[in-house]
Ligand code: RTP
């Protein structure tokens with residue numbers, strides 16, 4: 001089944017000039033980039049994006065981090081893209097991430113973990129239009 005998922009190369013990775021290396025890992029896994037841009041999130045955008053976590057103790061820190069510098073947001077397409085990209089990213093905590101994953105290779109800690117990927121079809125369906133209009137996604 002061909003799916004689309006939403007991806008963020010997070011500020012810690014862009015700040016270290018790793019967006020090319022991370023996008024290469026994504027592409028090497030067979031995922032196709034069908035939309036992409038750089039953004040510097042406002043506090044309101046980050047709060048809205050991570051609203052599901054608003055009652056978590058790490059919420060304020062997470063929002064501040066996501067606004068701390070630019071990100072690369074993209075839409076990825078491919079066979080089982082959602083699960084496949086979660087696999088390429090590795091576990092949230094880099095200490096628990098498998099060898100060869102983005103987070104094992106590049107993440108700094110459980111918060112500054114270099115990438116985001118949608119966790120389910122319903123999440124992807126919300127997250128993609130949060131940052132991209134239909135016109136910005138190529139066929
Ligand atoms: P993401 O949503 O960014 O793809 O990451 P995820 O599903 O693997 O992790 P999630 O539980 O949704 O958490 C969202 C992001 O919040 C930060 N976080 N900090 N300090 C902490 O204990 C903690 N836990 C999570 C991470 O940046 C995580 O990716």
Ligand code: MG
Pocket residue numbers: 119
């Ligand atoms: Mg998540």
